[in-house]
Amino acid sequence: MADNAPPSVPTSGNPTVDALKAIHPLSPILPQFEPTDDTSVDAASAYNTVTNGPVAQNVMEQSAKTKGELSNLAASRQPPTYTAATGQQLTHYHSFFSELLSWRNPRASAIAYASLVALIFTFRYLDVLRWALKLTWMALGITVAAEVAGKVVLNSGFATQLRPRLYYTIPRETLDAAIGDVHELINFFVIEAQRVLFAENVYVSAAVALSAFISYYLVKIVPYWGLAVIATTVLFFAPLIYNTNKELIDAQIKRAGEIVSAQTAQLRSAAQKSTEQATQVTKQYMGDYTAKAQSLIKKGAHQTQDYTAKAQSLGHDYTAKAQSLLGKGTQKTEKHDEKEPLKPTDFPAAPKDDIKTTEPESKNEPEPAVKHPGGPSFPIAA
Secondary structure: OOOOOOOOOOOOOOHHHHHHHHHOOOOOOOOOOOOOHHHHHHHHHHHHHHHOOHHHHHHHHHHHHHHHHHHHHHHOOOOOOOEOOOOOEOOHHHHHHHHHHOOOOHHHHHHHHHHHHHHHHHHHHOOHHHHHHHHHHHHHHHHHHHHHHHHHHOOOOHHHHHOOOOOOOOOHHHHHHHHHHHHHHHHHHHHHHHHHHOOOOHHHHHHHHHHHHHHHHHOOOOOHHHHHHHHHHHHHHHHHHHHHOHHHHHHHHHHHHHHHHHHHHHHHHHHHHHHHHHHHHHHHHHHHHHHHHHHHHHHHHHHHHHHHHHHHHHHHHHHHHHHHHHHHHHHHHHHHHOOOOOOHHHOOOOOOOOOOOOOOOOOOOOOOEEEOOOOOEEEOOO
C-alpha cells in the first residue's frame, strides 16, 4: 500500500497553486492521476477561493452597479416636470438624454459612449452590407441544401423538421409601443431644434452656432466619420467637464456676464448721450429753419400785398383812362349828331343822257387748242 501512495508535492502556501499541483503533480514522468477525497476538497477550496476572491468580488460588485445604473437610466424615461417656454409638455426622451449626458450614472454613460464610437468605427472599417449579404446567401444555401439532402436521404427535409408549428409574429401591443417610442424620439429632435433656433437657452444656441461654425471649416479636412466621432465625444464629455468644474466655470461665466453688463451699460449711456446731443442739435436746426421759413413767408405775404396794391392802383388808373376815353368819344358823337342834316344840294346831279359804250374791234386770232400727247389737237369753243 505504501508503494502505491502518490508522491508528496511541496506546498507554496497559495491554496490555488497547491490545489493545481495536487491535481497535476510536477515530476519527470507524470504518474497516472488517481483522485482522492483530499484532492476533491482542495479543488473545491480552490474554486471557492477563485470565485470568492477579491477580484471576483470586485467584478460582481461592478456588474451589480452597472445593472443598477442601467435600470436607473431606463427608469428615467418619464416626462419631465418642467415645460418648454411655450408651456408645451416635453417628451420622456428629454429626461432620458438629460440623465444619460449628465453622467449621474457613469457606467451607463460610458457604455453608451463606447457603443456609439464602436458603431461608427464598425461602419467605417467594416463592410457591414457585404457581410450581411454574404451571411444571407450562406444561411439560405445551407438551409436549402439541408432540406434537399434530407428529402433525398430520409424523405423528410431537415428544415421541415426544424420549422416551428407557428411562425413568430410581432404582437400589436409591442408594435404600438415601438411606434409610439419612435414618435416620441422624433418629437424630441423637432422640439429641441426649435428651442435652439428660437434661443430659448441663449448659451445652448450660442454653443450650437459655434459648433456649426467650426464644423463648417473642419468638414474640408476631416471625413464625416471623424466629425461623427468628434461630435459624439464633445456631446458626452462637455457635460462631464462642466459637472466636474462647475464652480469654476460658473464663476467665470458670472464674471463674463458682469463684464458684458458693464460694457453694455457704458455703451447704453454713451448712446443715450449721443442721442440727446443729436436731439438738441436737431431741435436747434429745426428752430432756425422754422424762423427762416416764417420770415420768408412774412416777406412773401408783404410782397404779395404790395403787388396787390400796385395792381389795384394800376387797375384804377386804367379804369379812369378808359372812362375818360369813353367820355371823349361820347362827346364827339354828340357833337356830330348836333350838326345840320344833309341837303339835296350836298349830292352831285344825276346824268340825263344815256351812257354810250364802244365795243372793241375783234381780231381774228386762232382759238387755242388742247393738244393731247400722241393724238390730235381739238380747239376750245368760246
